[in-house]
Amino acid sequence: MTFRGRVALVTGAASGIGLLAAKRLAAQGALVAAVDLTLEGLAPALEHSPNVRAYAADVTDQGAVDDVVARITAEHGGIDRVVSAAGICLPGLLQDQAIEDISRVMDVNYGGSVRMVKAVLDGMIERSRGDIVLIASLAGWIPSYRMGAYGASKFAVVAFGEVLSHELLGTGLRTVVVCPPPVDTPMLIGINEADPRALEGLPGIEAREVLDSAEAALERGELFAFPGPKTRQAVRTRRLTPELLWRRLSRVEDGPARQPRHGAPPA
Amino acid sequence: MATYEVLGSQVSTPVEIRDARSWFSTFSVPLESARDLISYSGLEPSPIMGKRALVSLGFVRYVDGDLGPYHEVVVAVIVKAPVSAPGSAPGEKKSGETGAFIHQLPVNQPFTCAAGRGIWGFPKFVTDIEIDEGLHRDTGTLKIDGELALKISIAHGVPTRLPDTSLAAYSCGDGVLRRTEWRLDGEGSRGRPGGVKIELGDNAFADELRVLGFPRRALMSGSMRRVRMTFGDAEIIDLEPPITTEAPESIVGASK
Numbered sequence: 001m002t003f004r005g006r007v008a009l010v011t012g013a014a015s016g017i018g019l020l021a022a023k024r025l026a027a028q029g030a031l032v033a034a035v036d037l038t039l040e041g042l043a044p045a046l047e048h049s050p051n052v053r054a055y056a057a058d059v060t061d062q063g064a065v066d067d068v069v070a071r072i073t074a075e076h077g078g079i080d081r082v083v084s085a086a087g088i089c090l091p092g093l094l095q096d097q098a099i100e101d102i103s104r105v106m107d108v109n110y111g112g113s114v115r116m117v118k119a120v121l122d123g124m125i126e127r128s129r130g131d132i133v134l135i136a137s138l139a140g141w142i143p144s145y146r147m148g149a150y151g152a153s154k155f156a157v158v159a160f161g162e163v164l165s166h167e168l169l170g171t172g173l174r175t176v177v178v179c180p181p182p183v184d185t186p187m188l189i190g191i192n193e194a195d196p197r198a199l200e201g202l203p204g205i206e207a208r209e210v211l212d213s214a215e216a217a218l219e220r221g222e223l224f225a226f227p228g229p230k231t232r233q234a235v236r237t238r239r240l241t242p243e244l245l246w247r248r249l250s251r252v253e254d255g256p257a258r259q260p261r262h263g264a265p266p267a
Numbered sequence: 268m269a270t271y272e273v274l275g276s277q278v279s280t281p282v283e284i285r286d287a288r289s290w291f292s293t294f295s296v297p298l299e300s301a302r303d304l305i306s307y308s309g310l311e312p313s314p315i316m317g318k319r320a321l322v323s324l325g326f327v328r329y330v331d332g333d334l335g336p337y338h339e340v341v342v343a344v345i346v347k348a349p350v351s352a353p354g355s356a357p358g359e360k361k362s363g364e365t366g367a368f369i370h371q372l373p374v375n376q377p378f379t380c381a382a383g384r385g386i387w388g389f390p391k392f393v394t395d396i397e398i399d400e401g402l403h404r405d406t407g408t409l410k411i412d413g414e415l416a417l418k419i420s421i422a423h424g425v426p427t428r429l430p431d432t433s434l435a436a437y438s439c440g441d442g443v444l445r446r447t448e449w450r451l452d453g454e455g456s457r458g459r460p461g462g463v464k465i466e467l468g469d470n471a472f473a474d475e476l477r478v479l480g481f482p483r484r485a486l487m488s489g490s491m492r493r494v495r496m497t498f499g500d501a502e503i504i505d506l507e508p509p510i511t512t513e514a515p516e517s518i519v520g521a522s523k
């Protein structure tokens with residue numbers, strides 16, 4: 001682990017990547033401010049871990065984000081690491097999705113990261129140290145059917161993180177934008193339930209791999225972390241031959257999969 | 268199967284660790300000094316090649332388990348099963364059974380400390396433990412009262428297969444010898460001969476290891492990326508003759 005500070009703030013700490021990030025930071029003795037929508041949801045992060053503190057805040061609410069950062073700073077001191085893991089995914093075809101849903105995904109995933117980073121940034125710059133860990137996605141590099149709203153929000157996080165890291169050169173802060181393929185978390189289960197065809201049952205990698213690769217990237221001073229086998233290769237394919245990628249995606253989307261595969265189930 | 272009250276919450280055995288990462292190293296040390304080190308337990312190091320004993324140094328990052336998230340450093344001596352080990356007739360030794368006597372077990376979180384001492388008599392105390400995963404080596408650093416006690420740096424080995432293991436972990440808290448069934452399996456094992464750098468500080472914890480000849484070369488070392496463990500209930504073991512040696516004034520008391 002490369003975290004040398006004392007206070008870490010983790011959003012989306014109730015489950016998935018955020019929960020694991022909170023536990024790992026707690027294991028090494030950091031004071032972890034675990035943030036999620038409700039205090040009840042944060043129970044798994046608090047279990048037997050006296051140095052994890054729960055804070056309820058909605059990352060789409062600027063006032064709530066500012067308040068929670070002010071409280072954490074007042075109670076525990078300056079924030080040395082922020083892990084922005086709060087995120088939602090509403091899969092589906094864009095033509096079927098309500099504008100409100102598409103906007104909401106953007107507001108949580110992108111807006112939430114921006115609000116949280118902005119809330120801690122001045123303090124980090126003042127103290128000339130801090131780690132900014134943005135959980136983006138491979139969907140932030142590779143757009144695909146039924147993942148339009150989510151992909152757009154993650155493309156935004158990737159761009160925000162890339163520009164931010166360049167603007168922060170020489171400040172002593174470290175930034176990593178983490179771009180995993182599907183990860184075995186409650187979110188993945190939710191996606192597969194909501195729209196089984198969105199990810200076509202792609203198996204998820206483990207959340208631990210995501211965090212390992214984030215740490216390794218921070219250590220090496222790399223802006224992007226691409227956890228999982230062939231993730232980096234997939235990004236390269238998308239950049240070099242986007243048409244090829246879309247041809248493959250459309251074969252899956254429009255091919256036999258669109259027809260009932262086995263006819264009607266027996267009565 | 269039992270339930271224990273630990274710092275206001277309930278912990279039931281068998282205690283499960285669902286996700287941990289561990290690093291270990293094994294050393295050959297003089298049998299006599301190992302025997303002296305653990306004489307307070309009444310146990311006997313398992314001799315190898317006549318005059319040597321095996322000592323294991325390791326560190327663990329517990330991420331998801333019944334005892335919460337924490338880091339741990341282990342100093343263990345491989346011991347012979349006591350003659351009155353459960354499942355064997357008095358005076359009869361179960362052939363080949365060995366166990367790990369846990370001599371030191373510092374951790375960095377109070378909950379696991381209270382649970383470990385209360386449920387199994389493990390010599391846990393709370394202090395600073397850092398685990399640093401590098402590009403070529405991973406390092407566990409134990410500090411006591413802010414000063415370096417032990418630094419174990421383990422090179423990344425080559426992928427290996429380790430069998431699932433069940434072994435007896437012995438402890439001797441407050442002069443009571445206990446035996447705990449410890450099951451362990453995992454994925455992502457790596458190992459190699461040697462591969463360890465040991466650095467000692469200037470305190471009682473380090474001095475104990477110096478007596479064993481540390482810093483010295485390891486026989487082997489390795490790591491496991493994902494470890495699952497279960498710990499059963501501790502059984503109290505009465506040795507014949509009864510233990511007369513007092514446990515040493517413990518540096519275990521050096522908790523902050």
